[in-house]
Amino acid sequence: MIEFLQTNLSYILSGISVGGQYALIAIGYTMVYGILRLINFAHGDVFMCAGLMMVYLSASLPVTVSIPLVLIMTVILGFIIERAAYRPLRSAPRMSVMISAIGVSYLLQNAALYFTGGLAKVYPSIPWLSKPVIIWGSTTKVVTLVTPVLTVILVILLTILIKYTKVGMAMRAVSRDFETSRLMGIQINAVISVTFVIGSFLAAVGSILYFTNYASVTPISGGMPGLKCFVAAVFGGIGSIPGAVIGALIIGICENIIKGGSSIFGVGGTGWTTFSDAFTFALLILILVVKPTGLFGEKAIDKV
Numbered sequence: 001m002i003e004f005l006q007t008n009l010s011y012i013l014s015g016i017s018v019g020g021q022y023a024l025i026a027i028g029y030t031m032v033y034g035i036l037r038l039i040n041f042a043h044g045d046v047f048m049c050a051g052l053m054m055v056y057l058s059a060s061l062p063v064t065v066s067i068p069l070v071l072i073m074t075v076i077l078g079f080i081i082e083r084a085a086y087r088p089l090r091s092a093p094r095m096s097v098m099i100s101a102i103g104v105s106y107l108l109q110n111a112a113l114y115f116t117g118g119l120a121k122v123y124p125s126i127p128w129l130s131k132p133v134i135i136w137g138s139t140t141k142v143v144t145l146v147t148p149v150l151t152v153i154l155v156i157l158l159t160i161l162i163k164y165t166k167v168g169m170a171m172r173a174v175s176r177d178f179e180t181s182r183l184m185g186i187q188i189n190a191v192i193s194v195t196f197v198i199g200s201f202l203a204a205v206g207s208i209l210y211f212t213n214y215a216s217v218t219p220i221s222g223g224m225p226g227l228k229c230f231v232a233a234v235f236g237g238i239g240s241i242p243g244a245v246i247g248a249l250i251i252g253i254c255e256n257i258i259k260g261g262s263s264i265f266g267v268g269g270t271g272w273t274t275f276s277d278a279f280t281f282a283l284l285i286l287i288l289v290v291k292p293t294g295l296f297g298e299k300a301i302d303k304v
Helices: 002-007 009-036 043-058 063-089 094-116 142-164 166-176 178-183 188-213 223-236 241-259 271-290
Strands: 132-135 138-141
Touching: 009 043, 009 138, 009 142, 009 166, 009 188, 009 223, 009 241, 043 063, 043 094, 043 188, 043 223, 063 094, 063 188, 132 142, 138 142, 142 166, 142 188, 142 241, 166 178, 166 188, 178 188, 223 241, 223 271, 241 271
Parallel strands: none
Antiparallel strands: 132 138
């Protein structure tokens, strides 16, 4: 067992790291759904835009200045998206809001295509994250170790915010009953804006960690991670923050175990890597069939 762990430690560490990065993005999906009952399909593209911002800002500014600017600009982008694309449709049918979300997603992708010319951009190297480190004979990057720790810290801070502050109390009230919260004097628009700001901030942090490992940024870089994070949110129980984190970690670990299938299970060839993405969506089908509300989702009760 010890020899097995030592041999495949790099896959396990990479899985935990990727799972933590997915968790930061999945929280944005689950928070928005918990309040608006809306799947923000543009969230993955906000993650991609954060990566491109870092590429362009770091070309003329030090990394220590670029990182705070990326966080601030991504938060502003999330706020603008909510204000321009979702707030005017607050009382519209849910399908209209979903179409608006898809439209924002394509708008961000095409804007990125215009600015990049469709070419992949190389993500800058962040010295204290890209530095290689050897653990038990396995070589990895510092970001692999930093990601789970930073994810846990951010999730704890978010939990404290939601449980012990007035803003968090308002968010919980709005997620329970939208109309009653409005009648009780809660500023619905402000609460929703704060939700988008938090989600965008976490997506920006996730992009810094993710692109440090996968250093190529394209206009469609947010597509597959965004879908996987959506699956993670559904798997854990969409609307549940702990569920999103656990779902993301499970997907990240399983994905990397499948990629390392040839060495972990003694199977020759590299064909297992082909099925790493397919596993995520197979898992989505399975969880929807077996437990549609996810691991930690609450069963909906219709009052007659």
